[in-house]
Amino acid sequence: MKTYGYARVSTTDQNLTIQREALMAAGCDVIREEKRSGTKLAGRDELATLLDFLREGDTLVVTRLDRLARSMDDLSAISRQLQDKGVTLRATEQPVDTGTAAGKAFFQMLGVFAEFETNLRRERQMEGIAKAKAAGVYKGRKPSIDAEEVKRLRDVEGLGPTEIAKRLGLARSSVYRVLEAD
Template sequence: MAIYGYARVSTTDQNLEVQREALGAAGCETIREEKASGTSMQGRDELEILLQFLRKGDTLVVTRVDRLARSVGDLQTIAKELEMRGVALKATEQPVDTSTAAGKAFFGMLGVFAEFETNLRSERQMEGIAKAKANGVYKGRKPIIDNAEVHKLAAEGLGATEIAQRLNIGRTSVYRVLKSTVAAKSEAA
């Protein structure tokens, strides 16, 4: 019966040291760590490896449940999988211990709050973008497609697929550029 730790931060410029120390102090023999968003299970290879490795009687320790996942659905999926396999889940900074009834209840509540926090952050970001657009500050992402080059290659008789391959862009993008030019010409006429 081993104790395993999982540490996660969202971006590469964040540091895992504080989590690593807390998990070590909690008795974790092995700590898997990664720098990836917690909003999805996709692309979190270290978590996947750890979840496959855990056995009955083991304990998975995180510092906070939002390190494990930021959506209620993902947290419930992980918790259910751990429960079915007889693995306990504990958090060092929160009273979470899924081997107890109170710990399970608190775990569920924390999951709801983690998802709520993510949704609030997204709403604030959208509000900020809308305000910046209204003030003329936000222009969006800089275009990566050279419209003139698309038209030049089309004038040379190349099809959308070949243009897309040469410019390393999607074929739909080629059609969008060509369509917008046709629409602009018809509006000008």
């Protein structure tokens, strides 16, 4: 039986030191770290490696559940995977220990709150964008396709969408979208 730690921050400019120290103090034999968003499981290679590696009787330790997942679906999927393998989950800053009934219940409640926090953040972001758009400040992303060049290639050079796409290095569907907007 080994104790493994998992530390995660969302952006590359954030620091893992505090989590790493807490996991070492919790007696983790191995600590896996990554700088990735927790809103999706996809692309979190260190977590995937750790989940594949864990064996029956092992313990996975995180500082807080939101380091593991930001949605209840993802947290439930990870929890099921750990439970199926006979692995216990503990959090150093929260009373979570899936080896006990109370710990399991608290684990599920914290998962709901982590997802709630993510949804609130998304709502605030959308409100801010709507306000910026109304004030004329937010214009969105600049177009990555030169629509005038697409039209010129069609009208002046007589090229079809497939040839335009090849020449400009675009997907054919993008060319069609520009031409339909015309």
